[in-house]
Amino acid sequence: MQLHPIINYIREQFRHHRFFTFLHLFGTTITVMIATMIIMDLDNHVHPGGPEENTAQLRYITVMNLKQTHSNNTKTGGVTLPIAQKIAQRVHEVDHVAFSTTKNWTLPKDYSVYGLALRYTNSKFWNVFSFEFIEGNGYTQQEVESGEKKAVISKKLRDILFPGQKQVIGKTASINDESCTIIGVVENVSATCNQTHADAWLPFTLHDRQATSGMVNEPGTYSLSFLLSANSSENILQQEVNNLQAEINQTKKEWKIQLAPIGDSWSAHFRDPRGVGNYEGKFNELLTLFSRILLIMLIPAINLISLNITRMHERSEEIAIRKTYGASNTRLLNQLLVEQGGLTIVGGILGFLFAIVTFLFYKNEILFSTGSFEHIEVSFRISFLPIIGSLLVVFLLNIMGGFIPALKIIKIQPAKALKGDLS
Amino acid sequence: MIKHSLKLIWNQRKKNTYLIIELFLIFVLLFLNGTYLIEKGSYYLEGVGANVEDVTYIRLEKKTPITPNDLATFNALKNELREMKTIENVSLNYRSTPYTYSMQRDKVKAGKHQLNCRIQSVDDDYQKIFQSPITAGDWFTAKDTNNRIAPALITEKTANYLFANESPLNKRITIGRDEFRIVGVLEKSKRNNYEKEQHAIIIPISRSNWLKENNLSELAIRSYSGQALNIQEVISHLRNYLPAKQYDIRQISEMTQMKTNANRFTKSDILMSLGIMLFLIINMVLGMIGIIGYRVKLRREEMAVRMAMGATAKKVSQQIRVEMYLLCLLSIIPALLMAIQIPLLDLFPVDDSLFYIALGSAILFIYLLVAIAVWYPARSILRIEPALALKEE
Numbered sequence: 001m002q003l004h005p006i007i008n009y010i011r012e013q014f015r016h017h018r019f020f021t022f023l024h025l026f027g028t029t030i031t032v033m034i035a036t037m038i039i040m041d042l043d044n045h046v047h048p049g050g051p052e053e054n055t056a057q058l059r060y061i062t063v064m065n066l067k068q069t070h071s072n073n074t075k076t077g078g079v080t081l082p083i084a085q086k087i088a089q090r091v092h093e094v095d096h097v098a099f100s101t102t103k104n105w106t107l108p109k110d111y112s113v114y115g116l117a118l119r120y121t122n123s124k125f126w127n128v129f130s131f132e133f134i135e136g137n138g139y140t141q142q143e144v145e146s147g148e149k150k151a152v153i154s155k156k157l158r159d160i161l162f163p164g165q166k167q168v169i170g171k172t173a174s175i176n177d178e179s180c181t182i183i184g185v186v187e188n189v190s191a192t193c194n195q196t197h198a199d200a201w202l203p204f205t206l207h208d209r210q211a212t213s214g215m216v217n218e219p220g221t222y223s224l225s226f227l228l229s230a231n232s233s234e235n236i237l238q239q240e241v242n243n244l245q246a247e248i249n250q251t252k253k254e255w256k257i258q259l260a261p262i263g264d265s266w267s268a269h270f271r272d273p274r275g276v277g278n279y280e281g282k283f284n285e286l287l288t289l290f291s292r293i294l295l296i297m298l299i300p301a302i303n304l305i306s307l308n309i310t311r312m313h314e315r316s317e318e319i320a321i322r323k324t325y326g327a328s329n330t331r332l333l334n335q336l337l338v339e340q341g342g343l344t345i346v347g348g349i350l351g352f353l354f355a356i357v358t359f360l361f362y363k364n365e366i367l368f369s370t371g372s373f374e375h376i377e378v379s380f381r382i383s384f385l386p387i388i389g390s391l392l393v394v395f396l397l398n399i400m401g402g403f404i405p406a407l408k409i410i411k412i413q414p415a416k417a418l419k420g421d422l423s
Numbered sequence: 424m425i426k427h428s429l430k431l432i433w434n435q436r437k438k439n440t441y442l443i444i445e446l447f448l449i450f451v452l453l454f455l456n457g458t459y460l461i462e463k464g465s466y467y468l469e470g471v472g473a474n475v476e477d478v479t480y481i482r483l484e485k486k487t488p489i490t491p492n493d494l495a496t497f498n499a500l501k502n503e504l505r506e507m508k509t510i511e512n513v514s515l516n517y518r519s520t521p522y523t524y525s526m527q528r529d530k531v532k533a534g535k536h537q538l539n540c541r542i543q544s545v546d547d548d549y550q551k552i553f554q555s556p557i558t559a560g561d562w563f564t565a566k567d568t569n570n571r572i573a574p575a576l577i578t579e580k581t582a583n584y585l586f587a588n589e590s591p592l593n594k595r596i597t598i599g600r601d602e603f604r605i606v607g608v609l610e611k612s613k614r615n616n617y618e619k620e621q622h623a624i625i626i627p628i629s630r631s632n633w634l635k636e637n638n639l640s641e642l643a644i645r646s647y648s649g650q651a652l653n654i655q656e657v658i659s660h661l662r663n664y665l666p667a668k669q670y671d672i673r674q675i676s677e678m679t680q681m682k683t684n685a686n687r688f689t690k691s692d693i694l695m696s697l698g699i700m701l702f703l704i705i706n707m708v709l710g711m712i713g714i715i716g717y718r719v720k721l722r723r724e725e726m727a728v729r730m731a732m733g734a735t736a737k738k739v740s741q742q743i744r745v746e747m748y749l750l751c752l753l754s755i756i757p758a759l760l761m762a763i764q765i766p767l768l769d770l771f772p773v774d775d776s777l778f779y780i781a782l783g784s785a786i787l788f789i790y791l792l793v794a795i796a797v798w799y800p801a802r803s804i805l806r807i808e809p810a811l812a813l814k815e816e
Contacts, residue, residue, distance in 0.1 A: 023709050030702045106675045108654040113675045177667040299448050299703045303710040306441035310717045365691055 012339070020311050021343065027300040028347025028397055029354065032390050035293045036355035039389035041366055042289065044380045046265045048192040051129035054227070058128070059234065060195060060268045061087075061241070062223035065258040077219025081204070083257065084222040087244055088122060093237040096227040098125035101207065101220075102198060105176050107160070114160060118176060119198035120207040128227040129196050136169045136184030139203055147205040151175055152184035156377060157199040175200050190379040192367055194268065195225050197377075226262065238262050297397065304401025308340065312409040319409060320417035332410045340402030348394035355390075356382065428746045432753070439750060442714065446754035449707050450789050454762060456700050457788070458781040463617050463693060465777075472578075472611035473521045473553035475678035477511075479652055480520055481642040482674040483665065488636050494629055497640065500664040501548075504657065509650040514552045514643045517633040519543035519625075521553070522615055522678060522685040523641070527632060531624055533585040533596040540581065541623040542598065543612065544631030552645045560592050560607030567606065568627040575603035576625040578612050584622065601630065616682075617689035643678070704792060711747075711796035719743065719800045726804060727812035740804040747797045751789060 015021075047055050064083070066075045079087075084099040091097055100121035107114040126138030131152075139150045151173070153161070161173045172179050180202065189197045226237060241262060249256045263271065266282040312319075319332060359366060363380050432439055485493070501513045518525045531540040549555075550562040563574035575596065582591040591605050603626060612623040633640070646652045654675060661672070719726075726739050762782055766775050 020713055023706075023713055026709070027706050030706075034699060034702070104674065106672060108658055108675055113654055113677075115674075115676070177671070296699060296703075299445060299452075300706050302441050302445045302448070303706050306438075306445070306714055307710055309438065309441070310714050314717070 017311060017314070020307055023307055024304065024343045024401075025347045025350070027304055027401075028344050028394070029351040031297050031300045031397060032348045032351025032393050033354040033358070034296055035393040036352050036386050036390040037358065037366065038289065038293060039386040040355065040359060040380070040382065042269075043383055043385045044192050044367060045194075045269050047381075047383060047385075048190060048194070048265075049381050050187075050189050050193050050379070051131045051196040052193045052265070053130055055265050057228045058195075059226040059228060059237070059262045059264060060223060061259055061262055062195075062268055063260045063271075064219050065260075066219050066255045067258055068255055069253070075219050078221040078223055079259065080218075080220030081222055083220070083248060083259075084224055086248065087224060087241060088124065090244055091226070091237065091240050093232045093240055094226045094228055095232075096124045096127040098122060098128040098225045098227075099204070099222050100125055100195070100201075100225075101204070101222045103176070103207070105200075109160065116157065116199040117197060119196070119201050120204040121201055122204055125201070125225075128225050131189075131196075132187040134185045134187060135167065136182070138184055138201075144203040144205055147203065149178055149180040149206060150183045150203065151180040152186060152201040153182055154186055154188050154199045154377075156188050158182075158185050175202065178206060180206075188377045188379075191376045192378060192380070195223060234262065293393065294396075297393065297400075301397055301400040304397065305404050308401055308405035309408065312336070312405050316409065316412055316417045320412060320414035323410075323412075324414045324418075329410050333406055336406040336409070337398075337402055340406070341398050344394055344398040344402065348390060348397075352387070352390050355386075424742070424745060425749065428742065428749050431746060432750055442711070442750060443754040445707055445710070446751055446789065446793075447758055449703065449792070450755045450758045450785060452700060452703065453788055454758070454781060454785040456696055457785050458777065459696065460693065461781055461784070462777055463689060466619060467616045469611065469613070469620065471521050471613040471616055472555045472609065475521065475553070475682055477646050477648050478552060478678040479644045479646065479654075479657075480523070480674070480676050480678050480681060481644070481657075481661070481672065482523075483640045483642065484671040484673050485638040485640070486669055486671065488638055489634060489640065491629075491634060493640075494634075496664050500661065503660050503663070504644065507653075507656065507660070509646045509652055510657075511645045511647050512548050512551045513645075514546055514548040515628060516543070516545040516549055516641050516643065517628055517631060517637070517639065518641075519545050519549070520641050520643055520678075521613070522681040524614075524685075525639075526614065529598050531581075531585075531596055531598050531622075533594065536585050538581065538584060538622055540598075541612075541614075541621050542631070543623060543625045544628040544633050545625055546628050549625075549643075552643045555612065556610040558608050558610050559590070560605070563606050563627060568629055570604075572602050572604045573627055573630040574606040575627075576607040576609050577605055578609045578620075578623045580611075580620055581622040581624060582608050596624070598624070598626070615685040617686060708792055708796045711793070712799055715743065715747065715797055715800040716803065719803060723807060723812050727807055727809040730807065731809040731813065736805045736807065739807075740801040743801050743804065744794075744797050747793055748790070751793045755786065755789060 052058060061079060063076060064079045066077075067073070078101065079099070081099075081101075088097040088099055098121060100119050103118045103120070105116045105118045107116055123139055123141040123144045131138070134155060136152070138152055139148070143150055153168075153173075158165070158168055162168050162171065168182050168185060170181065170183075172181050174180075180200075191197045228234065228237075238261065241259060245257060245259050260271065261267075266285075270282065270285045322332065359380055364376065364378050367378055367380065368376070497515045501515065504510055504513045518527045527542050527544075528539055529542050531538045547563055547565045547568065550557070557576075558579060560576070562576065567574040572595070577585070577591060577596075585591065585596070586594060591608055594605050596603050596605065603624075609623075609625065611620060612625070613620050644652065644657065658672070658675075729739055730736060759782075766778055
């Protein structure tokens with residue numbers, strides 16, 4: 001088909017029955033908007049960007065179970081510090097292993113209180129994640145081991161602690177009641193970055209003794225991150241971790257540890273809040289998500305079908321005449337689908353834009369439905385996943401809302417239709 | 424007329440299928456969402472039994488377990504803080520502040536009855552901070568707390584469960600090995616707005632688990648209304664008694680902000696489901712207006728003939744209405760048959776009364792929607808001029 005008639009078809013379709021056109025657009029736009037927002041929400045948690053830009057190479061262990069040998073008693077939590085240290089030292093398959101834990105920090109400043117986050121890390125943390133340093137750099141292994149009070153802070157915290165100052169390296173600030181020397185300033189990290197987000201990063205040796213040693217039979221709060229290099233294999237890494245786990249369990253009598261399998265950002269998002277078990281791969285989770293979107297789409301799609309059947313019935317005489325003059329079924333189907341498709345695509349584009357605008361204004365509320373975010377830093381990005389997702393939704397809507405009625409209408413018998421028998 | 428309408432629906436069954444499916448889905452959605460909204464709405468309207476306006480919360484963690492000596496330290500601190508111009512009162516409590524997630528539970532015994540209860544450990548100033556309404560008796564005083572048998576308050580819900588029709592005042596209850604005497608009844612005590620009320624008992628902090636291998640203490644400060652609290656000044660007072668070497672300040676927050684945060688998750692959930700529901704409903708109603716309007720247009724001639732033969736316009740438009748109401752009934756019957764199974768099989772984790780209210784309002788609501796959808800097309804019938812309509816043909 002040439003370009004010209006297609007545009008003509010679509011223009012006619014817009015003018016034809018304005019109320020139905022509006023309904024078609026309304027249904028498509030909002031459905032695509034809802035679907036896009038659901039997908040963008042997921043995408044921003046799985047691919048948060050910032051220091052965790054390198055999602056393909058990053059692997060995590062963030063949960064651990066403690067299981068009592070003679071009963072079903074299980075406790076779930078993070079990894080304990082000794083285990084995290086052991087794994088970081090003994091794993092050879094990857095060069096860089098980071099571990100870190102977070103702590104809330106309340107910073108009173110005159111009449112307001114800032115709710116901030118601290119992260120205690122090892123020195124490899126700065127190698128595993130790609131932070132954008134504005135000035136200075138991270139702490140070294142030696143500095144961590146000797147427990148020096150050095151801190152890396154975010155741009156936001158710099159502006160709170162040293163208003164108006166641009167160069168703060170070497171200055172000291174009281175962070176969580178410890179006076180620390182600032183050795184680096186980094187760009188703000190979005191709170192969607194689960195493994196890196198904080199306002200200040202400190203050596204883990206500064207973390208409270210009590211909390212770090214932990215009780216023997218309690219899970220910890222640490223999480224481990226591995227940076228795979230080009231020639232390291234995930235299977236060998238898993239094998240190494242399994243061997244270490246077996247080694248640790250030999251020394252434990254009553255409570256055995258069970259580390260979660262090494263997972264990527266998908267499993268960190270889906271599995272970890274639920275503990276070690278209960279995860280059957282990202283395919284299952286995506287299927288659940290997709291069926292949820294499909295369910296929301298069902299009502300608008302059925303609405304579109306009945307709307308379009310009515311709309312096409314109005315044109316049954318026109319189609320019957322074209323049929324008598326020899327137009328083939330394929331040609332008629334093509335025309336009807338292009339007309340429908342034009343409307344649906346316009347609705348899809350509008351829906352996609354609406355979703356992005358809504359994200360711009362309500363990103364905090366959408367990405368974080370729990371906790372406090374008065375002072376939280378959230379950024380979002382648009383990657384190919386929501387675009388593909390919304391295209392898929394548009395396609396499905398078009399198939400359901402346009403194809404079914406079109407197939408019905410081209411089956412009409414011209415003689416009957418022209419006589420006025422529309423049933 | 425009903426018989427005739429049913430026949431018409433049957434004759435048009437192919438066209439009506441999609442409409443019936445759509446009505447069915449919307450009805451199921453209305454029912455499920457309605458149950459959720461009515462449940463959460465009724466919890467919200469109950470309130471939490473605490474006024475957190477002008478209250479600031481401080482969470483403290485000691486690095487070693489708390490000892491009885493610490494109580495004297497906290498009392499001295501409270502006295503010093505009360506001397507600040509902006510502060511009305513200060514209270515020390517343990518796992519009891521509303522809108523925090525921590526709580527402790529234990530078994531409470533009274534006679535034959537036994538109950539798993541939320542235990543709130545607070546001091547005698549707690550009521551002055553949160554202004555919780557008391558329905559019987561009084562709050563315990565500093566003097567009461569040293570009695571051999573410690574005083575306690577319970578909530579109305581707990582009182583009804585434990586003592587049914589008797590007055591709970593001066594009755595004895597036990598938690599573990601400790602015995603308590605009930606001195607008052609509190610209207611209500613909840614942790615956040617959208618939560619179902621749990622059974623709760625309020626005991627003096629000096630007689631509670633606060634002193635048993637614990638390192639957490641919580642302060643609630645009420646400032647005079649409209650006067651901002653100078654937090655750095657509060658902290659400097661705090662540090663006079665609780666040095667940084669021993670105590671960690673874990674959190675300082677305005678409680679109105681904590682309220683917003685604690686309710687946020689449920690609130691955004693409610694808004695989201697309301698938004699999606701609204702969109703689907705608008706979609707359905709507008710779609711129905713379009714389709715019914717089109718059908719009316721097709722049947723203009725038939726209606727004009729009927730009017731010419733003497734039928735009133737009102738009667739003709741009523742025909743369309745009855746047809747749609749019947750269609751709606753047909754589509755919700757299968758949903759009703761399914762819904763009836765729910766209380767019979769105990770599938771739904773809600774009260775039976777809530778279930779029937781939700782079901783009833785879903786039926787009412789879907790009929791309201793159909794009535795709205797059919798209103799415009801039915802009215803357009805009234806404007807048909809038989810002579811004109813037939814002449815145009």
